[in-house]
Amino acid sequence: MQERHVTQLSAVGEEIILSTRNLHVFYGQHEALFEGDLEFANHKITALIGPSGSGKSTFLRSLNRMNDRIATVTGEIMYRGVDVNQPAIDVYEMRRRVGMVFQRPNPFAKSIYDNIAFALQLRGVTDRHQLDEIVETSLKQAALWEQVKDDLNKSALALSGGQAQRLCIARAIAVKPDILLLDEPASALDPVSTSQLEDTLLDLKQKYTIIIVTHNMQQAARISDYTAFFNAGRVLEYDTTSQIFTNPQVKITSDYVSGNFG
Numbered sequence: 001m002q003e004r005h006v007t008q009l010s011a012v013g014e015e016i017i018l019s020t021r022n023l024h025v026f027y028g029q030h031e032a033l034f035e036g037d038l039e040f041a042n043h044k045i046t047a048l049i050g051p052s053g054s055g056k057s058t059f060l061r062s063l064n065r066m067n068d069r070i071a072t073v074t075g076e077i078m079y080r081g082v083d084v085n086q087p088a089i090d091v092y093e094m095r096r097r098v099g100m101v102f103q104r105p106n107p108f109a110k111s112i113y114d115n116i117a118f119a120l121q122l123r124g125v126t127d128r129h130q131l132d133e134i135v136e137t138s139l140k141q142a143a144l145w146e147q148v149k150d151d152l153n154k155s156a157l158a159l160s161g162g163q164a165q166r167l168c169i170a171r172a173i174a175v176k177p178d179i180l181l182l183d184e185p186a187s188a189l190d191p192v193s194t195s196q197l198e199d200t201l202l203d204l205k206q207k208y209t210i211i212i213v214t215h216n217m218q219q220a221a222r223i224s225d226y227t228a229f230f231n232a233g234r235v236l237e238y239d240t241t242s243q244i245f246t247n248p249q250v251k252i253t254s255d256y257v258s259g260n261f262g
């Protein structure tokens with residue numbers, strides 16, 4: 001078996017929206033990511049899997065510069081032809097296009113409506129009709145509208161975990177991003193909410209490119225098109241999800257996906 005097998009998606013005809021080259025991440029002296037070179041295909045779901053501490057979140061958070069204050073990130077992050085890992089980049093604007101949803105649902109202590117409207121108002125959208133329309137569309141896309149349409153003025157803190165996570169997705173898509181980064185978004189959810197969230201992500205793929213960190217192998221297999229396997233700060237294998245789960249080329253990947261790891 002090989003030691004490393006990373007498929008270049010551009011070589012297999014995919015439209016690449018985001019790619020990293022020579023990406024290294026250091027927390028102080030500790031190098032947590034060595035050469036995370038990956039290409040991400042437009043309107044596809046890519047899963048990042050691997051053991052705890054292998055660098056998945058570090059990599060994901062680097063993609064929209066969430067590591068800026070806590071780590072040193074070197075290398076290129078090419079988003080639609082622009083290296084967004086440059087000091088001159090407007091990080092705020094970049095994060096509008098490359099949004100993030102975190103592991104634990106983190107709605108603001110505001111109404112359901114304001115959770116979504118707030119980000120838009122900050123960006124200068126003040127027209128009430130326009131706000132209403134975007135709030136409704138975002139909640140529909142996040143598959144939450146039917147459950148909350150009569151309760152928009154109620155506190156978001158009263159939502160269930162699954163609903164709160166879908167509200168966070170609605171909030172992220174309200175500003176019309178291109179790419180959604182999700183860091184274990186279902187880890188705090190029960191199986192029913194997890195399944196609903198997976199259906200929502202499959203729907204969202206029509207409009208967005210999705211990159212998701214997950215510990216749940218079945219989840220990666222169910223929803224993703226491509227899977228990257230991380231180990232000890234390196235991407236050891238990257239391929240179609242079916243290939244990773246049925247015919248991995250690297251022994252450690254094979255051990256990991258078959259549950260014989262460690």
Ligand SMILES: Nc1ncnc2c1ncn2[C@@H]1O[C@H](COP(=O)(O)OP(=O)(O)OP(=O)(O)O)[C@@H](O)[C@H]1O
Pocket residue numbers: 027030032050051052053054055056057058059070230
């Ligand atoms: N804020 C931080 N400061 C210092 N070291 C960190 C920080 N965040 C992560 N690390 C270290 O970087 C390495 C990679 O961690 P990371 O969280 O990216 O891994 P992961 O694969 O996402 O793990 P998990 O699946 O447990 O979330 C680990 O050695 C971790 O201890």
